[in-house]
Amino acid sequence: xxxxxxxxxxxxxxxxxxxxxxxxxxxxxxxxxxxxxxxxxxxxxxxxxxxxxxxxxxxxxxxxxxxxxxxxxxxxxxxxxxxxxxx
Amino acid sequence: xxxxxxxxxxxxxxxxxxxxxxxxxxxxxxxxxxxxxxxxxxxxxxxxxxxxxxxxxxxxxxxxxxxxxxxxxxxxxxxxxxxxxxxxxxxxxxxxxxxxxxxxxxxxxxxxxxxxxxxxxxxxxxxxxxxxxxxxxxxxxxxxxxxxxxxxxxxxxxxxxxxxxxxxxxxxxxxxxxxxxxxxxxxxxxxxxxxxxxxxxxxxxxxxxxxxxxxxxxxxxxxxxxxxxxxxxxxxxxxxxxxxxxxxxxxxxxxxxxxxxxxxxxxxxxxxxxxxxxxxxxxxxxxxxxxxxxxxxxxxxxxxxxxxxxxxxxxxxxxxxxxxxxxxxxxxxxxxxxxxxxxxxxxxxxxxxxxxxxxxxxxxxxxxxxxxxxxxxxxxxxxxxxxxxxxxxxxxxxxxxxxxxxxxxxxxxxxxxxxxxxxxxxxxxxxxxxxxxxxxxxxxxxxxxxxxxxxxxxxxxxxxxxxxxxxxxxxxxxxxxxxxxxxxxxxxxxxxxxxxxxxxxxxxxxxxxxxxxxxxxxxxxxxxxxxxxxxxxxxxxxxxxxxxxxxxxxxxxxxxxxxxxxxxxxxxxxxxxxxxxxxxxxxxxxxxxxxxxxxxxxxxxxxxxxxxxxxxxxxxxxxxxxxxxxxxxxxxxxxxxxxxxxxxxxxxxxxxxxxxxxxxxxxxxxxxxxxxxxxxxxxxxxxxxxxxxxxxxxxxxxxxxxxxxxxxxxxxxxxxxxxxxxxxxxxxxxxxxxxxxxxxxxxxxxxxxxxxxxxxxxxxxxxxxxxxxxxxxxxxxxxxxxxxxxxxxxxxxxxxxxxxxxxxxxxxxxxxxxxxxxxxxxxxxxxxxxxxxxxxxxxxxxxxxxxxxxxxxxxxx
Numbered sequence: 001x002x003x004x005x006x007x008x009x010x011x012x013x014x015x016x017x018x019x020x021x022x023x024x025x026x027x028x029x030x031x032x033x034x035x036x037x038x039x040x041x042x043x044x045x046x047x048x049x050x051x052x053x054x055x056x057x058x059x060x061x062x063x064x065x066x067x068x069x070x071x072x073x074x075x076x077x078x079x080x081x082x083x084x085x086x087x
Numbered sequence: 088x089x090x091x092x093x094x095x096x097x098x099x100x101x102x103x104x105x106x107x108x109x110x111x112x113x114x115x116x117x118x119x120x121x122x123x124x125x126x127x128x129x130x131x132x133x134x135x136x137x138x139x140x141x142x143x144x145x146x147x148x149x150x151x152x153x154x155x156x157x158x159x160x161x162x163x164x165x166x167x168x169x170x171x172x173x174x175x176x177x178x179x180x181x182x183x184x185x186x187x188x189x190x191x192x193x194x195x196x197x198x199x200x201x202x203x204x205x206x207x208x209x210x211x212x213x214x215x216x217x218x219x220x221x222x223x224x225x226x227x228x229x230x231x232x233x234x235x236x237x238x239x240x241x242x243x244x245x246x247x248x249x250x251x252x253x254x255x256x257x258x259x260x261x262x263x264x265x266x267x268x269x270x271x272x273x274x275x276x277x278x279x280x281x282x283x284x285x286x287x288x289x290x291x292x293x294x295x296x297x298x299x300x301x302x303x304x305x306x307x308x309x310x311x312x313x314x315x316x317x318x319x320x321x322x323x324x325x326x327x328x329x330x331x332x333x334x335x336x337x338x339x340x341x342x343x344x345x346x347x348x349x350x351x352x353x354x355x356x357x358x359x360x361x362x363x364x365x366x367x368x369x370x371x372x373x374x375x376x377x378x379x380x381x382x383x384x385x386x387x388x389x390x391x392x393x394x395x396x397x398x399x400x401x402x403x404x405x406x407x408x409x410x411x412x413x414x415x416x417x418x419x420x421x422x423x424x425x426x427x428x429x430x431x432x433x434x435x436x437x438x439x440x441x442x443x444x445x446x447x448x449x450x451x452x453x454x455x456x457x458x459x460x461x462x463x464x465x466x467x468x469x470x471x472x473x474x475x476x477x478x479x480x481x482x483x484x485x486x487x488x489x490x491x492x493x494x495x496x497x498x499x500x501x502x503x504x505x506x507x508x509x510x511x512x513x514x515x516x517x518x519x520x521x522x523x524x525x526x527x528x529x530x531x532x533x534x535x536x537x538x539x540x541x542x543x544x545x546x547x548x549x550x551x552x553x554x555x556x557x558x559x560x561x562x563x564x565x566x567x568x569x570x571x572x573x574x575x576x577x578x579x580x581x582x583x584x585x586x587x588x589x590x591x592x593x594x595x596x597x598x599x600x601x602x603x604x605x606x607x608x609x610x611x612x613x614x615x616x617x618x619x620x621x622x623x624x625x626x627x628x629x630x631x632x633x634x635x636x637x638x639x640x641x642x643x644x645x646x647x648x649x650x651x652x653x654x655x656x657x658x659x660x661x662x663x664x665x666x667x668x669x670x671x672x673x674x675x676x677x678x679x680x681x682x683x684x685x686x687x688x689x690x691x692x693x694x695x696x697x698x699x700x701x702x703x704x705x706x707x708x709x710x711x712x713x714x715x716x717x718x719x720x721x722x723x724x725x726x727x728x729x730x731x732x733x734x735x736x737x738x739x740x741x742x743x744x745x746x747x748x749x750x751x752x753x754x755x756x757x758x759x760x761x762x763x764x765x766x767x768x769x770x771x772x773x774x775x776x777x778x779x780x781x782x783x784x785x786x787x788x789x790x791x792x793x794x795x796x797x798x799x800x801x802x803x804x805x806x807x808x809x810x811x812x813x814x815x816x817x818x819x820x821x822x823x824x825x826x827x828x829x830x831x832x833x834x835x836x837x838x839x840x841x842x843x844x845x846x847x848x849x850x851x852x853x854x855x856x857x858x859x860x861x862x863x864x865x866x867x868x869x870x871x872x873x874x875x876x877x878x879x880x881x882x883x884x885x886x887x888x889x890x891x892x893x894x895x896x897x898x899x900x901x902x903x904x905x906x907x908x909x910x911x912x913x914x915x916x917x918x919x920x921x922x923x924x925x926x927x928x929x930x931x932x933x934x935x936x937x938x939x940x941x942x943x944x945x946x947x948x
Contacts, residue, residue, distance in 0.1 A: 064701055
C-alpha cells in the first residue's frame with residue numbers, strides 16, 4: 001500500500017501520513033429503528049470499487065478529510081474538506 | 088586492492104567485482120547447490136542467478152558477480168562443508184532418486200517425525216546464515232522526480248534524454264557499476280550517450296543502485312550500497328510521476344543433462360568476463376548456440392585466446408559430461424572435449440517490474456518471449472524489456488536426468504514432469520509444489536524453462552501456460568535495508584532531569600519515559616502518600632484546551648456526562664464511549680470559566696481523543712476551538728494528609744475544603760508559576776493536580792519537594808500510584824477494560840447521563856443500562872497467600888469463569904487485592920470466587936467497594 005492522497009491543503013502526500021477513518025456513513029436519527037442503528041454501528045459495505053471515506057492527515061495539516069477512492073486500484077479520485085460539502 | 092576469501096588473500100583490479108577477481112585468481116567453484124550440494128560456477132555474471140551468492144563482511148547472499156570488490160573485505164562461501172572444493176554433503180546427489188521435489192511432504196508425515204527431521208533438513212539445505220552484523224548501519228532516503236528510468240542501457244539513457252529535453256527532472260537507477268547496459272560488453276559503445284546524460288544537469292544518475300519493486304502510486308524501492316562511509320546500504324523511496332522500465336533482457340540457461348556443471352556459462356557471462364574484466368573464461372570452449380549470437384561469441388572467444396572446439400545447435404546438444412566441472416559436451420554427432428560450454432540461451436525481457444505495475448504478460452511466439460501489455464498510465468517499458476529482443480529459436484527442452492530447471496533449489500525437468508503427473512499441472516501450483524521459481528533468483532533463470540516444461544507435458548501452448556506472478560522485492564533486499572535506522576522517538580517530561588537526579592528507575596509508556604519508582608522500596612513511596620505527602624509527575628496525561636461559546640455543547644455530545652451545566656471552577660469525571668457504548672477513554676474535564684474547558688485524557692489516547700472531538704465537531708457549525716496543550720504543560724500531583732500544608736507554603740490560594748472543595752479547580756500561582764490546580768484524588772488522599780507551564784515545571788517540582796521536606800514528603804512513581812489507585816478500586820481504561828467493555832459492566836454507569844439529549848453512544852448505552860453483558864468488573868480480596876499475576880484465571884466450580892486485570896499486595900488490607908471480570912451472578916458484595924495462583928485455585932471474596940477509605944472521607948478532608 002503506497003498510494004497518494006491529494007490533500008486539499010498539502011497536495012499529493014503518501015498514504016502513510018494519513019489515518020484511515022472508515023467508510024463515510026450517515027448517522028441515523030436518535031429514534032431510528034434498531035436495524036438501522038445496528039447497520040450504522042457494525043455493517044460495512046466493503047465495496048469493490050469507488051467509495052467515500054474519512055481520512056485524517058495526521059502527519060500534515062491535521063485535518064479530517066473526505067476522499068473518494070477506488071478500493072480495487074487504491075486510486076484516490078478526489079479529496080475534499082468536509083466543511084466545503086454541499087448538502 | 089586485496090580482500091580475504093576463505094582465509095586467503097585475493098587481489099582485485101579497479102573495476103573488478105568479487106566474482107571477477109576470484110575468477111582471475113583461479114577460483115571456479117563459487118557455491119554449492121541448495122539440496123544436492125553440487126558444485127556451481129559462474130553462470131550469468133549479471134546478478135540474476137544464485138550461483139555466486141556469498142557472505143561478504145557478515146552479510147549473507149551477496150551477489151558477488153555484480154558487487155564491486157572492496158579493499159579489506161572478508162568473503163566466505165555458503166552452504167559448503169567443509170569447503171567449496173570438498174563438500175561432503177555432495178554425496179546427497181547420488182541419492183536424488185530418494186528425494187524428488189516435495190519428498191519430505193510425503194516421507195515425514197507424522198508430526199513427531201517431522202519435528203525431529205526438520206532441524207537436520209534445515210541445516211543441510213540452505214542459503215547462508217544471517218549474521219548479527221552489529222556494525223552495519225542502514226539508512227532510508229526519500230526522493231521525488233518527474234521521470235524515473237530504471238536501467239542505464241541504450242533504451243534507458245535515450246528515454247532519460249528525451250524526458251530531459253521536455254524539461255523534466257529525471258532520475259536513472261542502474262544496478263551495474265557503470266552505465267551502458269549491454270553496450271559494455273557487446274562492442275556498441277554508448278560513450279556519446281553516456282557523456283550527454285552526464286552533462287545534463289536535470290538528470291541524476293544513480294549507479295550501482297538496484298530497483299527491487301514498483302509499488303502503487305509509482306513508488307520505486309531502490310537500494311544503494313555504501314552511499315557514504317559508515318553506511319552499509321541506503322533504501323531510497325523514489326516517487327515519480329512517470330516510470331520508464333528500461334531493464335533490458337537477460338539470458339537464461341538451456342535445458343540439457345548436467346547443464347549446471349562448473350564451466351557451463353551463459354554467452355553474456357562469457358562476454359562480460361572477456362570484455363569487461365579482460366579474462367579468458369576457459370581454454371577450450373564449445374558453443375551451444377547458432378546464428379548471429381553464436382558467431383559473436385565465437386569471435387570474442389578466439390580474440391581472447393580461447394580455442395573453440397565446436398559450435399553445436401541447441402537441438403543437437405545431448406548434455407555435458409564431467410564430475411563437478413565440464414570435461415566434454417555430448418552432441419548428436421559425438422562427444423567433444425572442452426572445459427567451457429558457452430550457452431546461447433533464450434533472452435528474456437526483464438519486465439517483472441511492469442508485471443508488478445499491473446501489466447499482463449503475453450506470450451509472443453516471435454521473439455519467443457512473454458512481453459508486457461496493458462500498462463497502467465504513468466508506466467512505460469522501453470527497449471529489450473518491452474520485448475525488443477532477437478529471436479533465439481524454438482528450443483525444445485531436452486529431458487533426461489539432472490537437467491536443472493531451477494538452480495536455486497535443485498529442481499530438475501524430471502521433478503517437474505513427476506509433479507505434473509501427480510496433478511500439479513497449473514504453472515502456479517507447479518511452482519508451489521516443486522519450489523521452482525521460488526528461490527533467490529525469483530524465477531529469472533527458470534521461469535521460461537518451467538513454463539516450457541509445463542507446456543510440453545500438458546500439451547498446452549506457452550500462452551495458455553503463462554508465467555508465475557512477479558512480486559517485489561525482486562531481487563532480494565536485506566532486512567536491514569528494509570528496517571532502516573534504529574530511530575525510536577522518546578518523549579521526556581519537563582522534570583526528567585530532576586527524576587534522573589533522584590535515581591528514578593524508568594519505564595516506557597508509549598513514547599514517554601516515566602519513573603516507575605525512585606528507591607528500592609515501593610512500600611516507602613506508598614507510606615509517604617498514605618501517611619505524609621507524595622509527589623508524582625503526571626505530565627504524560629493528555630491535555631486539551633476546549634474553548635468557545637459552544638464548547639459545552641460539544642462535550643455534552645461526545646462525553647457521557649453533562650458538561651454544559653458544570654459550574655466554572657468545578658471538575659467532573661469524564662468518560663468517553665463510542666456509538667456501540669464501549670469505553671474509549673476517561674479523564675477529567677474542568678471548567679475554568681464560561682467558555683474555557685480543560686480536558687485531561689489518558690497518556691496513550693490523546694491523539695485519538697483530539698481527532699475524535701475534531702471529527703464530531705464537523706458539520707455542527709458550532710464555535711469551538713480545540714488545542715492540544717500537552718507539551719505546553721508539565722503536571723504533577725501532590726497528595727497525602729500533609730499535601731495541603733505543603734502546597735500552602737507555595738501558593739496564596741486558600742486551600743481549605745470550604746474554599747477549594749473536592750472536584751473543583753482554580754487558576755493560581757504555585758511557586759510563582761501561573762498554574763491550573765485541580766483538587767482530585769486518583770490515589771485516594773487529599774491532593775491537587777498542578778498543571779504548570781512546561782518551562783517552569785521542573786522548578787515547581789523542585790520547590791514542592793523542598794517545601795515537603797519538613798513533612799517527610801517523597802516522590803513516588805507509577806508502580807506506587809497503581810497500588811494506591813487499586814486500593815481505591817479506580818479503573819485504568821485499557822488495563823481493566825477491553826474493546827467490548829460498557830460502563831455498566833465496569834461499574835462506571837454513574838458517569839453516564841441517559842437523561843440528556845442525544846449523545847455519542849446514547850442509543851447503545853440505553854440498551855446496555857437495561858441489559859448489560861454477562862460479566863462485571865469487581866474488586867476482590869484474596870483469602871490466602873500469594874499475589875496472582877495480572878491475567879490469572881477466575882475459577883468458579885472448577886471452571887474458568889473470568890480473569891484478573893490488576894492485582895497487587897495491599898499494605899492497607901495486608902492481602903492481595905485486585906480487579907477481576909466475573910459472571911454477573913458473582914458481582915455481589917461478599918460473593919465467593921476462586922483465583923488461580925500459580926496453578927492452584929485460592930479462595931477470594933468479591934467487593935464492590937473501594938478497599939481503602941470506602942466513604943472517600945480522606946479525599947474530602
